[in-house]
Amino acid sequence: MKELITDLEILSKPVGPLVFSTDKGIEKEEGLKIIADLKEVMDANPDLVALAAPQIGIDKRVFCIRFDNDIKFFLNPIVTKKSKFEITAETFSSCPGKEFLVTRPTEISVIYYTKEFKYEDNKLLGPAAKIFDQQIQLLDGVIPSDLGLVSDIEEDGKISDLTEEELAEAISIYKKFIAAKTAELSKELKADETLEKQYKQLKFTEDVITGRTQVIVDNPEKTMNREQRRAAAKQAKKIAAKHKRGK
Secondary structure, rough: OOOOOOHHHHHHOOOOOOOOOOOOOOOHHHHHHHHHHHHHHHHOOOOOEEEEHHHHOOOOEEEEEEEOEEEEEEEEEEEEEEEEEEEEEOOOOOOEEEEEEEEEEEEEEEEEEEOOOOOOEEEHHHHHHHHHHHHHHHHOOOHHHHHHHHHHHHOOHHHOOOOHHHHHHHHHHHHHHHHHHHHHHHHHHHHHHHHHHHHHHHHHHHHOOOOOOOOOOOOHOOOOOOOHHHHHHHHHHHHHHHHHHHH
C-alpha cells in the first residue's frame, strides 16, 4: 500500500491531467490503478475525508472524497464557478496535528470524469464544496499552509474551541497574514514564475476577505451553461492529449 506523503515541498508542485481516451486504452488502465491505490489508502484510514493522487506519490489530476459510506472519485476535475465564500477552519491529512484558518467557497460548480470515465457536471454545497476546493488547489500545487493561518492543535487547541472574542482576533491576524504574504509573494513572483498560481489564489483570497471582489455571480452571461461546460470538458481532453504527446 502506498504511504501518505507529508513532505510539503513535494506537494507544492502542480500535476498533469490523466489521459484515458486512446485507442489502446493504456491510460485508462493507469486511471483504474490510481483509483485502486486511492481506495486502498482510504479504506485503511477511515478517518480520511479526502485524498489526492499527489498525496500518495502519483502526479495526476485525480482525487477522491468520502461521502458517508461512499467514496467518490474525480478525474481531471475543473471548477466552473465558486461563490458564497467564508473564513473557515480546516485540517489537511498531509499535515497531521495542524489546523488552518482559510477562505473557502460554500457553493462550487464543477465538471469531471467519474471512475467509470464518464463526463459529469455537479454543484456541491457546504463542507463538500470546501473539501473539493482544497483538493483541486492541491492538484495545482497550492496547499493549505500557502493560503491559511497555521495553528498547532496540541499547543494552541482547536479553532472551533475559541471564544467569540478569540476567534475575532484570530480572523484579524489571518487577514493581516494574507495581506503580508500576498505582498511578499508579489515580489518573489518576478524571480520565480512557478509561484504564479499560489499568488493568484492569495490575491483572490485577499480581495474576498477585504470586500474588493464580489464572489457571487448572478449574471447568467458570466456563468457556464451545460453546453459550455461540455465544450470545456472536450477542450480539457484535447489539452490532456497534447500534454501526453509532448512527453
